[in-house]
Amino acid sequence: MIRRILRSLFVTLIALAVAGFTAWGAAALSFRAPGSDLVQMLFSASFAGLGAVTLYFWLRHRRVKRLLPLVIASVALLVWWSTLQPPSDGNWSPDVARQVTGEIDGDILTLNGVRNFEWQGDGSFVENWETRTYNLNELKSTDLFLSYWAGPEMAHFILSFGFADGQYLAWSIEVRRQVDGGFSPVADAFKENPIVIMAATETDIVGLRTNIRKEDVQLFRLNSDPAAARELLEEYVLDSNALAAAPHWYNSITTNCTTVVLKMMRAIGNAPPFDWRIIVNGYLPEYGYELGSLNTEYSIEELRELGSISSKGQAFGIRPGYSEAIRQGVPAH
Structure with missing residues (x-):
């Protein structure tokens, strides 16, 4: 038997x-x-x-x-x-044309290729790639943006670091598309496009989603230890430099905007245990709430409601003061 x-x-x-x-x-x-x-x-x-x-x-x-x-x-x-290797050169779409690189000298981080585009209402833009410096001793906040593009299950993940001088440095892991290329989660699971790590201002990379694409963007203020936040930021820089030297394929399942950040967190010893919401990342706030990474004085439903920032961004406009405006009323940890 x-x-x-x-x-x-x-x-x-x-x-x-x-x-x-x-x-x-x-x-x-x-x-x-x-x-x-x-x-x-x-x-x-x-x-x-x-x-x-x-x-x-x-x-x-x-x-x-x-x-x-x-x-x-x-x-x-x-x-x-x-044998299929990702291309290092291509006719890239202008918004993903550059891979940011950085250097850390003591407490000073210098990034080359920070995106700070001026987006117009019709989706056109004025290109502006900048070299910017940040004092890592003045790192004071870490915030999570989730931009929902396919219902409540899937969202784009953006992590933003705030500094005492008022700068916000947002990181977004994206598909490096060719000109006239598109995004297909199915095709990008089969070595369709390389991955690119973008560093950008919030007026660019968040404002694009709240004001131009008019996606449902939600902001969550994280409970982050400054030392761990600095290590994670430095890991972003290391990964960006490595990617500039040797490109990798984007994979919508195994190497996407969320899974790459979790890999970085593992590298610094702060990875949360695996959970299905890491893949179905629209529910990451619930997972973070259970881990104590969000403000538990509010319910997760209240945090989602208070953190819904698209209407705030559209009312204020993409201009100086945008980062402060979208944070009004969003509970800090």
């Missing part, structure tokens, strides 16, 4: 593995196989057909040798997949 159960379990696990890898391989070939759309479709359909035939014979005859053609094809696919 036990032997029969174990055999059935083995057959089921192999069947699930065949089905899962067939689906992944067919999708990978449909997006990234060399050649025209027709050639990509043929590669994808061929791999899917091989997987379907393998699954049929495995379930019918349960002989390991029936798996061999798919195993050989899968090894070849994985070898080819590993």
Whole structure:
């Protein structure tokens, strides 16, 4: 009896593995196989057909040798997949054309390539890339912005560091698109675009979302230890420099705006335990609330309501004083 159960379990696990890898391989070939759309479709359909035939014979005859053609094809696919490298040069969209880099000399951080665009109501902009300096001893706050673009489940994650001199330095991890390129969570799970780490002013990167795109942006003031906040900021700089030297693929599941920040936090020993809300990041505030990272004198519903800043940003406008205006009434920790 036990032997029969174990055999059935083995057959089921192999069947699930065949089905899962067939689906992944067919999708990978449909997006990234060399050649025209027709050639990509043929590669994808061929791999899917091989997987379907393998699954049929495995379930019918349960002989390991029936798996061999798919195993050989899968090894070849994985070898080819590993050779796909992200481009270091491209006809990048102007808003992601530069990868910020930085130097830390004692307590002074100097960043080259801080984005400070002047956004117009129609979505056009005046480019402005700046070199800025920050005194790390004057780091006084860490704030989380979530910009909801696909319902309550998914949001774009922006972390902003505030300094005593009134500067706010916002970090956003984004897809580095080509000119006229778009964002597709599905395509970007299959080595479609590189990743770029942006450092920007809040009037640029937050104002774009509140006032131009008119997304639902929510602000949460974090309970952050200054030493840990400084380490995290320095980790942003290290990762930015590394990315400028060796580009990496963006992946909407494993290497996105939230997961990269968690990787940085692990590097400094402050990573929270894994939770499903790290992936479905629209619910990160609830997770942060449970961990005590937010002001628990208010309910999470109250924090969301008080932290909804899009109407404030639109009423004030993208101009000096924007950062202070959007924080009015948002509870600090």
